[in-house]
Amino acid sequence: MRTITHVLFDMDGLLLDTEKFYSVVQEKILSGYGKSFTWSLKAKMMGKRAAEAAEIFVHDSGLEGILSPRDFLTQREAMLEVMFPESQLLPGVERLVGYFQSQGIPMAIATSSHKRNFDLKTINHKELISRMHHVVVGDDPDVKLGKPAPDIFLVAASRFPDPKPRPENVLVFEDAPTGVEAAQNAGMSVVMVPDPNLDKSLCDRADIVLETLEDFDPSTFGMPPFIKN
Numbered sequence: 487m488r489t490i491t492h493v494l495f496d497m498d499g500l501l502l503d504t505e506k507f508y509s510v511v512q513e514k515i516l517s518g519y520g521k522s523f524t525w526s527l528k529a530k531m532m533g534k535r536a537a538e539a540a541e542i543f544v545h546d547s548g549l550e551g552i553l554s555p556r557d558f559l560t561q562r563e564a565m566l567e568v569m570f571p572e573s574q575l576l577p578g579v580e581r582l583v584g585y586f587q588s589q590g591i592p593m594a595i596a597t598s599s600h601k602r603n604f605d606l607k608t609i610n611h612k613e614l615i616s617r618m619h620h621v622v623v624g625d626d627p628d629v630k631l632g633k634p635a636p637d638i639f640l641v642a643a644s645r646f647p648d649p650k651p652r653p654e655n656v657l658v659f660e661d662a663p664t665g666v667e668a669a670q671n672a673g674m675s676v677v678m679v680p681d682p683n684l685d686k687s688l689c690d691r692a693d694i695v696l697e698t699l700e701d702f703d704p705s706t707f708g709m710p711p712f713i714k715n
């Protein structure tokens with residue numbers, strides 16, 4: 487069994503309940519063209535950086551030549567920026583972050599979200615962010631390729647203080663197939679907490695798949711149990 491010495495958290499859909507904002511807004515934009523937003527399209531977009539997600543949205547919705555990826559993002563951001571400050575923590579986040587902190591396991595966030603949106607989403611979650619050693623955002627200059635490339639997780643692992651973790655000693659928590667793939671490409675272990683609407687065939691690569699972070703059992707990775715409070 488691999489010894490876990492460091493933890494990396496994805497953010498949207500894993501720490502914060504923000505994927506629903508993306509869905510509502512993308513549904514609204516598509517309805518303007520008489521089209522509907524599907525979970526199969528959502529599954530391809532989630533976890534990706536904005537520019538890549540926009541290309542997929544326009545292409546798969548058959549809107550090429552009608553709606554440019556840039557105009558899509560302009561419309562999407564305008565609607566999302568008022569929603570993001572309302573972001574709520576997902577169930578189990580506080581307990582899990584508190585547990586890793588009590589175990590002296592350093593944590594960081596690795597999110598495809600750009601810095602501007604990260605700041606909007608976390609404006610009311612300063613305490614959570616303060617428990618992270620660092621945050622790597624999607625527009626970080628050192629992140630050359632977005633998820634499913636391993637870049638963002640490798641960059642996040644490299645920013646911990648010495649002794650830096652080897653990938654096999656890092657545990658990643660993710661909600662998206664793209665993110666799970668990125669973690670595995672980085673050589674890291676990964677726990678997936680998928681949205682229940684996600685096609686189950688897209689949730690079979692992770693080391694562990696949970697319905698909620700509340701179901702995480704530290705002993706799965708050789709760590710002490712949660713203290714019963």
Ligand SMILES: O=P(O)(O)OC[C@@H](O)CO
Binds near residue numbers: 534
């Ligand atoms: O899940 P993260 O990497 O935080 O980014 C999500 C964002 O790309 C929207 O799906």
Ligand SMILES: [Mg+2]
Binds near residue numbers: 499532660661
């Ligand atoms: Mg996510």
